[in-house]
Amino acid sequence: MTTSEKARRSAEQLERDAVKYPEQRAEILIEAAGEWGRAGEPERALRIYDDLIAIEAGEDSQFAVVEKVALLADLGRGDEADAEIGKIDRTNVVPGPASLIAEHLEHQKRLEEALTWFNIACRDLMADDEVLSETTLFARPELRGRRRVRRALGLQPDALDLRSEVQETELAELLDRAEAPSQPNVGSFFVRSDVARAFAEGLVHGAGSTDPSAYFAEVERGWRASSDELGASKLRVLPTTVADLVKYAGDHDRDPKDQQTRADHLMDRLREGAPTLDWPPERNAPCWCGSSRKYKKCCGSPAVR
Numbered sequence: 001m002t003t004s005e006k007a008r009r010s011a012e013q014l015e016r017d018a019v020k021y022p023e024q025r026a027e028i029l030i031e032a033a034g035e036w037g038r039a040g041e042p043e044r045a046l047r048i049y050d051d052l053i054a055i056e057a058g059e060d061s062q063f064a065v066v067e068k069v070a071l072l073a074d075l076g077r078g079d080e081a082d083a084e085i086g087k088i089d090r091t092n093v094v095p096g097p098a099s100l101i102a103e104h105l106e107h108q109k110r111l112e113e114a115l116t117w118f119n120i121a122c123r124d125l126m127a128d129d130e131v132l133s134e135t136t137l138f139a140r141p142e143l144r145g146r147r148r149v150r151r152a153l154g155l156q157p158d159a160l161d162l163r164s165e166v167q168e169t170e171l172a173e174l175l176d177r178a179e180a181p182s183q184p185n186v187g188s189f190f191v192r193s194d195v196a197r198a199f200a201e202g203l204v205h206g207a208g209s210t211d212p213s214a215y216f217a218e219v220e221r222g223w224r225a226s227s228d229e230l231g232a233s234k235l236r237v238l239p240t241t242v243a244d245l246v247k248y249a250g251d252h253d254r255d256p257k258d259q260q261t262r263a264d265h266l267m268d269r270l271r272e273g274a275p276t277l278d279w280p281p282e283r284n285a286p287c288w289c290g291s292s293r294k295y296k297k298c299c300g301s302p303a304v305r
Helices: 003-020 022-038 042-055 059-074 078-087 095-107 111-121 123-127 129-133 142-152 159-177 192-200 212-230 242-251 259-271
Strands: 186-190 235-240 277-279
Touching: 003 022, 022 042, 022 059, 042 059, 059 078, 059 095, 095 111, 095 142, 111 123, 111 142, 142 159, 186 192, 186 212, 186 259, 192 212, 192 242, 212 235, 235 242, 235 259, 242 259
Parallel strands: 186 235
Antiparallel strands: 235 277
16 A cells, blocks of 8 residues: 555545544544645645634634645745735734744744744743743743744844743753653653554553554653653653563563553663653654654644644
8 A cells, every 4th residue: 555545544534533523623634634635635635724724713723724834835835825824813823833833934944934923922921921930841842943043043042042041951950860760751652563463462551542643642642741741841762562561571470461560661671771762853853653754744743732
């Protein structure tokens, strides 16, 4: 099966899921539109985005605009992409979509425009020092984007830049001091080729679907929640094979289905120096899940929230 055929099947399934789960309809359809784009049917994807923009309100509609802008840019239809950006209500746009528009403009080297949108994304932080002091960088990555663009423009760091830089330094020092056996900012996941076996052997807990894409989306959401709770900008994540977990359980007379066994296996491998990944990856880097797609188009997509 070709990549486009797989994308088509995924899009069709997602559209069925959108009917089945109406409370998540917008998020699922945004993901479906992305798959239609990968299937070589961009016009179908654009129709979905247009329907969502017309029907949905608030954040879901704004994320649909962002995805439409990205697709139009990929198609070489830059004027249409800019027109969509111009339609966004800057007064009511929420930080996530505003930050993504800023990153889009930054990627095009339109730094002054990018800074305007990063400022929009950060306006609550710029207006209230107390909000900034209680905000973690992981929860508000637009702080880093704003600082990055200001630096590229040759601007001196302002108060917001300095405050966010202090937070980032403090977080890095905290993570460096943490020891692997006790630190909570670690996680593990089954490699893509082992997901089906992991489900078959009952090694995946709490998953509503045995589909690999659903598994990785659930893992992503769990890591995001953990990072928000911990205030950590990065997690160390360990790719795990079923065979290695089962061997560990057998060597220690443990049940591989037990969650504590999974946690102990993770810590054991970290102590041994097993290679880990930093999560989240950069938006344009390959996704951690092994799909070969960019993180921003895969597990880092707004649809996975």
